[in-house]
Amino acid sequence: MYKQIGVTGKPNHLLRDQMIRLLIYLMVLCVSGVFLWILLDLIHGGGALLSWDFLTDVPRDAGRAGGIGSILISTLLVLLIALLVALPVGWATAMLLAEFIPAMSLLGRWVRYSLQVLAGVPSIVFGLFGYAFFSIYLGMGFSILSGGLTLACMLLPILVSTAEAGLRAVPESYRLSAAALGMSRTATLFHLLLPVAAPAWAAGLLLGIGRAAAETAALMFTSGYVDRMPESLLDSGRVLALHIFDLSMNVPGGDAPAYASALVLIILLLVINLIAMQLIHFWQRRKLNTE
Amino acid sequence: MKPKSDMTDYLNDREVLNPAQPTCDKSNAYTLGPLQTGPYCCIPEPVIQVKDLSLFYGAKRALDKVTLAIYRGCITALIGPSGCGKTSFLSAINRLTDLIPDCRVEGAVQFEGNDIYDATCNVQQLRKQIGMVFQKPTPFPLSIQRNIALPLREHGITQRADIQVITEQVLRDVGLWDEVCDRLDAPALSLSGGQQQRLCIARALALDPQILLMDEPCSALDPIASSVVEDLINRLNGRYTIVIVTHNLAQARRIANYAAFFWVKERERIGHLVEFGHCRDIFETPTHPLTAAYVSGTRG
Numbered sequence A: 001m002y003k004q005i006g007v008t009g010k011p012n013h014l015l016r017d018q019m020i021r022l023l024i025y026l027m028v029l030c031v032s033g034v035f036l037w038i039l040l041d042l043i044h045g046g047g048a049l050l051s052w053d054f055l056t057d058v059p060r061d062a063g064r065a066g067g068i069g070s071i072l073i074s075t076l077l078v079l080l081i082a083l084l085v086a087l088p089v090g091w092a093t094a095m096l097l098a099e100f101i102p103a104m105s106l107l108g109r110w111v112r113y114s115l116q117v118l119a120g121v122p123s124i125v126f127g128l129f130g131y132a133f134f135s136i137y138l139g140m141g142f143s144i145l146s147g148g149l150t151l152a153c154m155l156l157p158i159l160v161s162t163a164e165a166g167l168r169a170v171p172e173s174y175r176l177s178a179a180a181l182g183m184s185r186t187a188t189l190f191h192l193l194l195p196v197a198a199p200a201w202a203a204g205l206l207l208g209i210g211r212a213a214a215e216t217a218a219l220m221f222t223s224g225y226v227d228r229m230p231e232s233l234l235d236s237g238r239v240l241a242l243h244i245f246d247l248s249m250n251v252p253g254g255d256a257p258a259y260a261s262a263l264v265l266i267i268l269l270l271v272i273n274l275i276a277m278q279l280i281h282f283w284q285r286r287k288l289n290t291e
Numbered sequence B: 001m002k003p004k005s006d007m008t009d010y011l012n013d014r015e016v017l018n019p020a021q022p023t024c025d026k027s028n029a030y031t032l033g034p035l036q037t038g039p040y041c042c043i044p045e046p047v048i049q050v051k052d053l054s055l056f057y058g059a060k061r062a063l064d065k066v067t068l069a070i071y072r073g074c075i076t077a078l079i080g081p082s083g084c085g086k087t088s089f090l091s092a093i094n095r096l097t098d099l100i101p102d103c104r105v106e107g108a109v110q111f112e113g114n115d116i117y118d119a120t121c122n123v124q125q126l127r128k129q130i131g132m133v134f135q136k137p138t139p140f141p142l143s144i145q146r147n148i149a150l151p152l153r154e155h156g157i158t159q160r161a162d163i164q165v166i167t168e169q170v171l172r173d174v175g176l177w178d179e180v181c182d183r184l185d186a187p188a189l190s191l192s193g194g195q196q197q198r199l200c201i202a203r204a205l206a207l208d209p210q211i212l213l214m215d216e217p218c219s220a221l222d223p224i225a226s227s228v229v230e231d232l233i234n235r236l237n238g239r240y241t242i243v244i245v246t247h248n249l250a251q252a253r254r255i256a257n258y259a260a261f262f263w264v265k266e267r268e269r270i271g272h273l274v275e276f277g278h279c280r281d282i283f284e285t286p287t288h289p290l291t292a293a294y295v296s297g298t299r300g
């Protein structure tokens, strides 16, 4: 005779399962709640000021009046320079580390170690380094160029580590079967590994952009405070994050424009993220040729 | 090699292997039906000559002094227990060992008389000539079509029309065309395991190789998919030189002309070749007691 086993009664750990589920939902609520709160606060404090004029005018009266046109231009230029320099260098380094040298080689370990150190350096130290090296030693002075290059140094560790991890996550079997089909390393990399790793690379890129757009300390001593419209890359130009910092710390009565500028910064980041994601997905779909 | 084989004997056997009248109808391919061995090849002409091949992973020796020949147009089965170095042996033949860190090869492998470990060897060309199919199906995460087109482009076939012709031809060769012709743009990973493996075989065939290395091509498949792949291998017999690793001794007996039996000593864990010869001889009159024990199922 088989023992009769009923299917009624309480399953094991029912309470624990439910508690953990509840806890996870609570955490999610906290995270999105914080973001929502910040956003609502910003809209409440600066939403009224937002207008086309605010986006295009130059700041007047230390930012209390006027807009942030010049600030936006400086911000975009600094970001552009930082990415133009950091992306090729960082992504090439990642490819080298993940694809062209053995993981445990001396060079690989050395590069990875120095990047780890770099990742732990506070941004103010990058600022001082950028000031000493780009502004003084290379004679760029307080300039958008100097600020962009300093930011590029700061972004390198993020870009390299995310991109390298992305490539390493691609199954080895793809490399082996591609090689077994007589494909070269570079062809395998560009037609197969990069498209597969693209989401990880995109995540690193977006993280980097966010980091760069929020940076103040590293830019204080390099791209500087000047809030005029920059006429060349060698002009000083104040970036948004620094403008917000200055308005809220040094300018009495600058609260409303500070709120509005912060709102613009967040919207700018959202827009950049959306565009970057779309581009990467489009590229990935085209490379993988699947719907 | 015993001079048992002669031309008529071979041709008679080939007749049986004709796809129009498959040797093993599917009913006994995956039941314990009567076994047959593949025919002797008529002219044993080595296309690959392996001499004293030893293979190391770091300091560990995985293969010790293997010497054997792969004959043109024949199916050679590699049999032996897990860990005896069959996969390592295959990857030494198309230099896939280059991709494994700390892997080192000693001895010589000659392909059409040229040493493949020579500095002048064009590895890409070598791997185009010697295709490989892995144990686990490894389609790229691309569309079915692009899985075949990508390596073709790499080897200079870039005309869309040419690629289409080749794609259809190889997909027909592996019996996949009717199943996928209306969804060539679908992701290859959406295919079933057996279909994926046949796609991988098609992808290798598209490069028009001379030799096909197959590392347990059926072991990840269910019996029916596996018999489909086996029929396919039978149909490829004669058109390609095939080296196939298999744990399925019945399968080795059914399809192979030659067999090589590898063994690994318990203590040293060094793989080596015990016996190589005509498949029928290995299974019916093995000279080494280990071979006899393994093929009769009492060891391994």
Ligand SMILES: Nc1ncnc2c1ncn2[C@@H]1O[C@H](COP(=O)(O)OP(=O)(O)O)[C@@H](O)[C@H]1O
Pocket (backbone or CB within 6 Å): B057, B062, B081, B082, B083, B084, B085, B086, B087, B088, B089, B100, B269, B271
């Ligand atoms: N990439 C590798 N690194 C280190 N050792 C390996 C590697 N691949 C295989 N080996 C070792 O080499 C031996 C032979 O392995 P393998 O060629 O895969 O045998 P088989 O295919 O006959 O099962 C095994 O002992 C295995 O552990």
Ligand SMILES: [Mg+2]
Pocket (backbone or CB within 6 Å): B086, B087, B088, B215
């Ligand atoms: Mg194996």
